Amino acid sequence: METEETEETAETGRPVPAVLREARRQDVPEIVALLADDAIGAGREGPADDAYYAAFELIAADQRNQLLVAEAGGRIVGTLQLTMIPGLSRHGMLRAQIEGVRVASGQRGQGLGRRMIEHAIEVARGQGCGLVQLTSDKRRPDAVRFYESLGFTASHEGLKLPLG
Amino acid sequence: METEETEETAETGRPVPAVLREARRQDVPEIVALLADDAIGAGREGPADDAYYAAFELIAADQRNQLLVAEAGGRIVGTLQLTMIPGLSRHGMLRAQIEGVRVASGQRGQGLGRRMIEHAIEVARGQGCGLVQLTSDKRRPDAVRFYESLGFTASHEGLKLPLG
Numbered sequence: 303m304e305t306e307e308t309e310e311t312a313e314t315g316r317p318v319p320a321v322l323r324e325a326r327r328q329d330v331p332e333i334v335a336l337l338a339d340d341a342i343g344a345g346r347e348g349p350a351d352d353a354y355y356a357a358f359e360l361i362a363a364d365q366r367n368q369l370l371v372a373e374a375g376g377r378i379v380g381t382l383q384l385t386m387i388p389g390l391s392r393h394g395m396l397r398a399q400i401e402g403v404r405v406a407s408g409q410r411g412q413g414l415g416r417r418m419i420e421h422a423i424e425v426a427r428g429q430g431c432g433l434v435q436l437t438s439d440k441r442r443p444d445a446v447r448f449y450e451s452l453g454f455t456a457s458h459e460g461l462k463l464p465l466g
Numbered sequence: 467m468e469t470e471e472t473e474e475t476a477e478t479g480r481p482v483p484a485v486l487r488e489a490r491r492q493d494v495p496e497i498v499a500l501l502a503d504d505a506i507g508a509g510r511e512g513p514a515d516d517a518y519y520a521a522f523e524l525i526a527a528d529q530r531n532q533l534l535v536a537e538a539g540g541r542i543v544g545t546l547q548l549t550m551i552p553g554l555s556r557h558g559m560l561r562a563q564i565e566g567v568r569v570a571s572g573q574r575g576q577g578l579g580r581r582m583i584e585h586a587i588e589v590a591r592g593q594g595c596g597l598v599q600l601t602s603d604k605r606r607p608d609a610v611r612f613y614e615s616l617g618f619t620a621s622h623e624g625l626k627l628p629l630g
Contacts, residue, residue: 330554333554334554337554337555343555346555346556346557347555347556347557351557353557353558354554354557354558355558356558357552357553357554357558357559357560358554358558360552360560361552361553361554364530364552366528366530367551367552369554383553383554385549385551387531387549387563387565388521388524388525388528388531389521389525389547389565389566390494390497390498390501390518390521390522390525390533390547390566391501391507391510391511391565391566392510392511393510393511393515393517393518394517394518394519394520394521394522395521396521396524399551399563401551401553401555402553402554402555423627423629426629427629431629432628432629433626433627433628433629434626434627434629435601435624435625435626435627436625437599437601437622437623437624437625438622438623438625439621439622440621440622440623441621446623446625449625450625452627453627454625454626454627455625455626455627456623456624456625457603457604457605457624457625457626458601458602458603458604458623458624458625458626459601459602459604459610459620459622459623459624460599460601460620460621460622460623460624461599461600461601461602461610461613461614461618461619461620461621461622462597462598462599462618462619462621462622463587463597463598463599463616463617463618463619464596464597465587465590465591465595465596465597465598
């Protein structure tokens with residue numbers, strides 16, 4: 303699961319490249335902090351209580367869900383979740399869905415998000431998926447352009463219904 | 467799983483209300499025909515070969531996926547798939563996703579699609595989901611308005627990346 307990549311030493315002055323790996327239970331508090339480190343997410347997250355750990359256990363036990371993290375210098379600096387969804391349409395095509403993408407504010411603009419999405423796409427391809435999909439909040443037009451630069455097409459409306 | 471509803475008799479001249487239930491293996495050919503009975507889906511579906519049956523078995527064996535059908539007069543006249551996705555965000559909120567919504571062309575405009583989506587929302591609520599989401603092709607503006615009339619908000623872009 304971990305990507306192979308030569309690590310830059312701290313002496314070069316460049317950031318140490320992050321290692322992408324599956325999340326572990328002890329990562330939960332840092333992942334929750336990342337989810338909250340966002341203008342839209344800030345009001346609806348934290349602290350890392352039992353509800354987050356219970357959700358982590360559901361994901362860890364489900365072969366169709368993977369929670370990925372990027373770790374650099376002993377810190378969690380990025381996260382995303384990948385869900386494989388079987389379906390009848392398009393000749394029984396398996397699709398992959400990306401949710402919960404976050405990169406630490408201090409690490410943005412350095413290509414980490416791109417590496418994470420490209421990694422997720424390769425995992426999806428390796429599992430035989432014919433499509434990768436995600437939704438992106440219209441209040442983040444930069445994010446939509448970022449995904450388009452990775453080859454995604456904003457062909458669909460993403461509709462949400464909160465349940466009271 | 468089946469909804470309770472008084473059936474109208476054929477003598478009234480009104481269509482017999484459809485029963486909503488989980489799909490069975492023998493429904494696969496009719497579901498595939500429904501997926502193909504659509505301007506966008508026509509070019510990419512059928513016939514109901516092993517790939518569709520393999521996908522059906524994956525769905526049937528997965529507690530987080532439900533394939534629903536609407537049956538009326540011994541025919542499958544509607545289908546949708548519901549996927550429950552665990553996740554850390556929003557305090558470990560479970561979300562439900564709807565995919566592959568189809569209503570037979572002869573049954574459109576009679577409220578069946580609305581019943582199917584409302585049923586899916588109730589299933590999601592019963593499983594403790596905090597959100598129901600779906601994407602809708604921008605080439606079907608009527609569909610987007612239909613989901614908005616059910617309370618959904620088109621707050622997100624739905625981005626897709628086909629894998630070659």
